[in-house]
Amino acid sequence: MAAKYKLDDLLYLMQRLRDPASGCPWDLAQSYASIVPSTLEEAYEVTDTIERGDLTHLEEELGDLLFQVVFYARLGEEDGLFSFNSIVNSLTSKLLRRHPHVFASGNLYSESGENATVSVMASDGVKKQWESIKSQERADKGKHGQLADVPLNFPSVTRAQKLQKRASQVGFDFGSIKLAMEKVHEELAEVEAEIALLENTDCSIALGQELGDLIFSVINVCRLASFDAETLLRSTNKKFEKRFSAMEQVIEGEGQALKNTSLQDMEAVWQQVKQLD
Template sequence: MTAQYSLDDLLYLMARLRDPESGCPWDIKQDYASIAPSTLEEAYEVVDAIEKQDFVHLKEELGDLLFQVVFYSQLGKEEDRFEFEGVVSDLAAKLIRRHPHVFPEGTLQSRVDNRNTLPGDVKARWEAIKQQEREAKGVQGLLADIPLNLPALSRAAKLQKRAASVGFDWDDVYGPIAKVREELLEVEAELDSGDRQALEEELGDLLFAAVNIARYMKIDPEQALRLANQKFEYRFHFIEKSVGQPLEETSIHEMNRLWDLAKIS
């Protein structure tokens, strides 16, 4: 029978891996910065498993992501900065504070009847509480605490959403649609200029405007682009399987014909 381990066992395992005398040489060598790329990779693998509805592997991927938190917590403990228990406690306290409609007295045990509470009311209250927290931390500016290392599409949507929370927004979705048309014309105007920097800027403006359409329609632009990537991969793979010869020897007319077939297959 496979042994069943607990969270305490995992924390002990992490401490053993980092033991200077008997631990793993690779784990001992790591620091916050060196494992940060792995954290991003593990988070994306969780999302990938969810999108594929691969729930067999989702359990494993969630474990890999949890291990990242445990690793950072061990580093914090070694440096007397924080421990895993503190991470958990602070998280619970924050969630209780941000859900006064669930924990009305600010305690884990307090309850309230929420059957008539609207999701929109909850969202507005959540944003107000988060703004109070930002102000308490001394964050200057509405956009100041949006992480710079977010994927660019996600960060664009977050910037736009935060600005919209104070009324800086379009009247309807046709505003950002018109902006996309405007930015596309500006891209076309730069194509023959030879100014690569100006073209890059205009392309960025075009992408930012497209994100605004997604954000306005409450569609995650990162998710939308991932789905588009998957669609492209499927159709291109269909061409590869269908031609029966190297793609370099296949005409663009034939590849386009197969592409159209892939769209209806």
Template sequence: MAKAPEYKLEDLLTLMARLRDPKDGCPWDLKQSWETIVPHTLEEAYEVADCIERGDLDHLKEELGDLLFQVVYYARFGEEEQRFDFHQVVDELTRKLLRRHPHVFPEGHLQSRAGDQVKSEAEVKNTWEAIKAEERKEKQAAVSALDGVPSNLPAVTRALKLQKRAARVGFDWGKAIQVLDKLEEELAEIREALASGDQAAVVDEVGDFIFASVNLARHLKVDPETAVRSTNRKFERRFREVEALSAAAGQMLTEERQSNPATRVPLQTLEGYWQEAKRKESRNAPVT
């Protein structure tokens, strides 16, 4: 039987208060601010995602704790500035979720029962988005469909969110094949920019190509950020195998060796190792 937890949420909040105590707190924690904690928050969120995508659920509890600590940190800043505290964060979140789930909580409180009001997933999503849109209208008089998409999101994630917002008001391709045509158009424009020698135009057209690629992923119901992270892991796995195969042939891949024409391992040879790495993965793939 699992051991009962020794500490509760209130203990964590007390710990945070002690760390930020002006007299007896931790010097490092006392130096932190809203801005300095942001990079840590992003890092912890990605570590949670990494654990899940690698199937490392044994360490997920620890990573979730680290992410929760970031929320506790911001709540402490809010309390110190007499803006809000952790309990108010929880209260506002709960109220918002009750409001956005009328199919589960029709009376707007935890004790209510949905009965036969539970809808299909598509209906739930439409209701959710309609309620969010109404909330945005209440916050400001003039509203763009793109308002509220954070500017500091990873670029691919933000591109996806912007496209989804535009699609909800009808600005969208009808079929994935149309996005493929757009990709080919953007690729041709990259070629033109390269031929012109205009580096600023190259940057602009490459950005358009990546944005269109995100759009294609959306139409194919593929999360682009997840797909690219998966490809990153695949590339890293295969390239490490290329390094191992090259080392086994007595040709260590180093910057110094590869910068010298006399010792450089030819790209053709490296491509052969890459293909061997792919074949090895295929042979080792589990049979389903």
């Protein structure tokens, strides 16, 4: 029967991989910065597995993502900065602090019935409390700006939505989806005005700026409609890919090369495959 490894075994394995005398040359050559691309890749693979409904392989992908944390923890321990246990301690402490409606006494192992002050909160109330606590944590770290600490390396769509959400917390927001949509129309008009000024097919810096404003405004509408814009765009990408591949198969099945097919003919097939969704 195969061994049932536990977390301590994984931490020991990581220690062995980074052993200067007998470890793996590749793992020994890595740094915090060098494994960032792998961390991002593993996070996206977890997301992709969930969105495809491939829960059979989710365990494996989560393991790959966990290994990234273990790797950083080992580097931190070698540098005398932190360890896996200190990461767990910091995380647990933070979650206790951010859930006073569950752990009113701040004691992890206290039963909710033991805390007379534990309140039953609606989901919206919990979210507001969570953001208030996070805001105080940023202030305690000396990060006083409302938009402070929004990672620069977020995907641009995700970061835009995060910035908008932060601004909304202090009342800088549209009052409704309708008003946000009016801003989209305004930005679209500005894009169209810049296009009207173009000569031939030359593009301008101003057009690029207006297009960025338009995208930002559309993200605002998504957020106010309670959608995650990044998730919506990933879904649309997949839909486009599926339809395009289906169109390609139909055309090639008729003995034609896609590049030799007219746009009119491709559009006709495109409309056919859309009906199959």
